[in-house]
Amino acid sequence: MSTNGTVLTPTVLIIGAGPSGLRAAAELAPRVSGEVLVLERESVAGGIPRHSDHPGYGIRDMGKFIDGPRYARILREQATAAGAKILTNATVTDWAGERSVNVTMPDGRVRVDARVIILATGARERPRPARLIPGDRGKGIYTTGHLQNIIHLKHGKVGKRAVIVGAELVSWSAAMSLKHVKCKTVLMTTEYPKADAYRLFSGPGKLFFGTKVATRTRVTRIIGKPNVQGVEIENIDTGERRIVDCDTVILTGDWIPDNELARAADVDIDPVSKSPIVDAALRTNKSGIFAIGNMLHPVDTADVAALDGAAVAEHVVSYLRGDRPAGAPLSLTADAPFRWVAPALLRQHDPAPPRRRLLLWSDTYVPFPEVVLRQNGTVIARKRLWWPAAPGRVFRVPSSLLSQINWNDGAVTIGLAK
Amino acid sequence: MSNTQNKTYDVAVIGAGIVGSAIARKLAGYRLSVALLDAREDVGDGTSKANTAILHTGFDAKPGTLESKMVREGYHLLSEYAKQTGIPVEHTGAILVAWDDEQRDALPGLKEKAEQNGYAKTEIIDAAEIYRLLPHLGEGALAGLSVPDESIICTWTTNLALATEAVQRGTELLLRRRVASIDRVDGVTNLYTSIDRISARWVINAAGLGGDTIDQLFGYDRIHLTPRRGELLVYDKQARPLVDKIVLPVPTALGKGVLVSPTIYGNVMLGPTAEDLKDRTDTGTSESGFAFLRGKGEKIMPKLLEEEVTATYAGLRAASDYPDYLIEVDTEQQYVIAGGIRSTGLTSGIAVAEYVDELLRASGAIQLVERDNLPEPPHMPNIGEAFLRPYQDAARIAEDPAYGKIVCFCERVTAGEIRDTFSSPIPPCTLDGLRRRTRAQNGRCQGFFCGAEVNELLESRGKSVNVPADPNANVASVEVTK
Ligand SMILES: Cc1cc2nc3c(=O)[nH]c(=O)nc-3n(C[C@H](O)[C@H](O)[C@H](O)COP(=O)(O)OP(=O)(O)OC[C@H]3O[C@@H](n4cnc5c(N)ncnc54)[C@H](O)[C@@H]3O)c2cc1C
Ligand SMILES: Cc1cc2nc3c(=O)[nH]c(=O)nc-3n(C[C@H](O)[C@H](O)[C@H](O)COP(=O)(O)OP(=O)(O)OC[C@H]3O[C@@H](n4cnc5c(N)ncnc54)[C@H](O)[C@@H]3O)c2cc1C
Numbered sequence: 001m002s003t004n005g006t007v008l009t010p011t012v013l014i015i016g017a018g019p020s021g022l023r024a025a026a027e028l029a030p031r032v033s034g035e036v037l038v039l040e041r042e043s044v045a046g047g048i049p050r051h052s053d054h055p056g057y058g059i060r061d062m063g064k065f066i067d068g069p070r071y072a073r074i075l076r077e078q079a080t081a082a083g084a085k086i087l088t089n090a091t092v093t094d095w096a097g098e099r100s101v102n103v104t105m106p107d108g109r110v111r112v113d114a115r116v117i118i119l120a121t122g123a124r125e126r127p128r129p130a131r132l133i134p135g136d137r138g139k140g141i142y143t144t145g146h147l148q149n150i151i152h153l154k155h156g157k158v159g160k161r162a163v164i165v166g167a168e169l170v171s172w173s174a175a176m177s178l179k180h181v182k183c184k185t186v187l188m189t190t191e192y193p194k195a196d197a198y199r200l201f202s203g204p205g206k207l208f209f210g211t212k213v214a215t216r217t218r219v220t221r222i223i224g225k226p227n228v229q230g231v232e233i234e235n236i237d238t239g240e241r242r243i244v245d246c247d248t249v250i251l252t253g254d255w256i257p258d259n260e261l262a263r264a265a266d267v268d269i270d271p272v273s274k275s276p277i278v279d280a281a282l283r284t285n286k287s288g289i290f291a292i293g294n295m296l297h298p299v300d301t302a303d304v305a306a307l308d309g310a311a312v313a314e315h316v317v318s319y320l321r322g323d324r325p326a327g328a329p330l331s332l333t334a335d336a337p338f339r340w341v342a343p344a345l346l347r348q349h350d351p352a353p354p355r356r357r358l359l360l361w362s363d364t365y366v367p368f369p370e371v372v373l374r375q376n377g378t379v380i381a382r383k384r385l386w387w388p389a390a391p392g393r394v395f396r397v398p399s400s401l402l403s404q405i406n407w408n409d410g411a412v413t414i415g416l417a418k
Numbered sequence: 419m420s421n422t423q424n425k426t427y428d429v430a431v432i433g434a435g436i437v438g439s440a441i442a443r444k445l446a447g448y449r450l451s452v453a454l455l456d457a458r459e460d461v462g463d464g465t466s467k468a469n470t471a472i473l474h475t476g477f478d479a480k481p482g483t484l485e486s487k488m489v490r491e492g493y494h495l496l497s498e499y500a501k502q503t504g505i506p507v508e509h510t511g512a513i514l515v516a517w518d519d520e521q522r523d524a525l526p527g528l529k530e531k532a533e534q535n536g537y538a539k540t541e542i543i544d545a546a547e548i549y550r551l552l553p554h555l556g557e558g559a560l561a562g563l564s565v566p567d568e569s570i571i572c573t574w575t576t577n578l579a580l581a582t583e584a585v586q587r588g589t590e591l592l593l594r595r596r597v598a599s600i601d602r603v604d605g606v607t608n609l610y611t612s613i614d615r616i617s618a619r620w621v622i623n624a625a626g627l628g629g630d631t632i633d634q635l636f637g638y639d640r641i642h643l644t645p646r647r648g649e650l651l652v653y654d655k656q657a658r659p660l661v662d663k664i665v666l667p668v669p670t671a672l673g674k675g676v677l678v679s680p681t682i683y684g685n686v687m688l689g690p691t692a693e694d695l696k697d698r699t700d701t702g703t704s705e706s707g708f709a710f711l712r713g714k715g716e717k718i719m720p721k722l723l724e725e726e727v728t729a730t731y732a733g734l735r736a737a738s739d740y741p742d743y744l745i746e747v748d749t750e751q752q753y754v755i756a757g758g759i760r761s762t763g764l765t766s767g768i769a770v771a772e773y774v775d776e777l778l779r780a781s782g783a784i785q786l787v788e789r790d791n792l793p794e795p796p797h798m799p800n801i802g803e804a805f806l807r808p809y810q811d812a813a814r815i816a817e818d819p820a821y822g823k824i825v826c827f828c829e830r831v832t833a834g835e836i837r838d839t840f841s842s843p844i845p846p847c848t849l850d851g852l853r854r855r856t857r858a859q860n861g862r863c864q865g866f867f868c869g870a871e872v873n874e875l876l877e878s879r880g881k882s883v884n885v886p887a888d889p890n891a892n893v894a895s896v897e898v899t900k
Contacts (some may be wrong), residue, residue: 149867
């Protein structure tokens, strides 16, 4: 069947069937009149968890502790059962209008006109060129995403000795996948000092850490062609360099949102995280265009992404009713050691952000951080938290802090007490 | 060593880069048996794959040289050939920018030089005009020279089209054969390669960086090549709106300098460096190269550096101690060299082939009789961003849903295109070969999403393409308005 020239007209179009998009679909389908359509470019819906064949999914949103593929399947089934329509192998390529996109799929090239569009396109890890790692172009260099596609979806193999670049949560996931195909992790490198990196690991990770993590280290060169033979690493403090033999290099973390469609729509983008800037109701500056999931906070766990999807439903329903945000927003920006904060647009009468949390990214490890909100340079609110701010994972701060904002005053920043 | 080909070719061309492929194509148009040899696994895997891919007018060549003539003629010949075969070209034009007084003072000389090179359309423009044309150019440009016909082209498709046509005209493509030694017996040259012996009456040396070594095998000592590495940074497609012309520096004795240019695939490139090396295989990138390029980029277009880098690579120019292209015929040994073709060979390749043809004809030492019923030139798949690609082509998708199944999301490469390469006259046998034919995995994610899938398609030689009959994909049941 050819559908050329066809125009689909769902009420809500969700781009991306990862946890955030699928959960939004499940919540919205029963609540809006007309269609809720999800478009997914991969051949199966589910997003990253589908490739991530290890337990650790579903904690906050389902009260479960399950593996990625199973988690993805449940989300898929829930969305379909709720009446949402999911089309796979369907790539949104560009915009055809304000709330209208062009889509390529085996069934044809179609246009989709919607009243609301939700961007849920996720995030990816920066590959080698984006990290500007010089050297030879040998085979054996992967991101975690690429690695897990090879191992879990295609049942393929990699080499025998791997160096993992990064020591974050996702790096640990890479180590587990390597173990699965009997590839030995000979070293993990991290630019963070020992204390900061160490605290990211728990239980078995700490044992692993003791032997294999090189802290304050960066990769300065990849050696070997046609196959990788080693990496040159540098101690950032001493400048000393040495070569580690390996045939596999896994580049982990260093996330960047898949923001192409957002930028093409001229949605305002955070200069640091490169994510679309949203308010607490997950609205972008373009009317009727919302953004959810890891494209807003690269990256948090899947359950948090899914709960964005749950939260956005209410705001989309309200938009469809004709409600529009009232008043000009104040901007919220992050002070060091934080890189970015989301949401970054605040309005007096906006609802609370998803899970009543502000999400931040920290560059250093801070135990018991005392978070402060400043307006015009003066501290207007402070709160000590019992959980640490740590690099390599999202730091969550209760949004109750925002109640102290003077709405007639200027921009707000979030940082730490001096 | 055995002559696996079991015959004596009229001509063996060493090197399946742009120059060798163009020569093989030309000579295969005569009643001659032609072999095209290369040390690598694929055509176009040497310098011809890693350059800045500019179709040069030759405005800045050294007037009166063979290079000047070859580039000027090559520009027109390749433009014409591109039209016939569908090689993507964009006539963006270039602006050469002067950043200080000395450079500004050099502009009239450059204009005059362009005219001596037979190119009369350059114009000196002031700073206001430069910033009108290049609003994102860094501060401090004083004046410039516009070169309206400098263009960007796909070097991969160029090489592949020439080699494909050579093969379609009957050339035998013999890959994975590094010529290590030769001897000549009774008017026949035996080329001893890494796997066999190839015999031919005539040998054409188009071995790029290996050209001087081959030349020495024929007893010469007239040219010495140095690999001059050029490193490049390719920025994300989101940088493309920043610049739609080639931004050139004022050339110096050391070379053409660092440019910023749109690429035919919709990206923006910054480079190349110019560094003389010893190792003729060192196409690695370096820390110092990246730092140097970022330093240049900071001045030329600071906004570019805020974008993500999608790819980094390095190419090796065949820099030579010979002051010009070296193209000569040795009738006694029945040997031709097309060497020293340093930084302009993409543009000049077809002209070099014409020139070799002329020299051969003039020598009278070989019979050149045109063949009749030459096949039509090939029509190459389009991988240029500015022209209709299969994923956008509704009619094509309707005919074959494989063109609607996007495999590489970043570059929008479809299963149909990947599948087609395996039934083409010169199918890919490596991931790099597939990348050069389709752009698969050349994008911003570098395989995060599609790497495993693309590899599976390569291993199955396109057989794992399955365009699913997704039960959900029944679009007609969605609310539809025509
Ligand atoms: C290696 C790894 C291990 C992880 N381990 C865990 C874990 O143990 N526990 C946990 O909770 N979280 C884990 N995570 C994080 C989790 O996977 C993410 O938080 C979650 O997938 C984010 O969901 P999302 O919906 O925002 O984006 P994604 O899951 O990335 O989904 C986005 C979807 O959008 C689609 N898409 C993008 N652009 C387009 C387009 N133009 N057209 C159509 N479709 C498009 C993509 O194909 C994709 O399917 C891990 C992540 C990685 C990479
Ligand atoms: C950084 C850079 C930028 C450039 N930019 C441009 C540009 O913008 N425009 C332009 O017109 N030109 C440009 N060039 C120049 C252009 O790329 C070259 O002039 C052209 O590719 C040369 O083609 P070739 O066929 O002579 O050499 P190659 O492509 O190198 O082909 C030679 C072939 O010979 C084979 N070979 C070598 N020795 C042997 C042997 N012993 N046995 C068998 N096979 C052998 C090799 O494997 C190789 O495939 C640039 C070059 C570089 C490096």
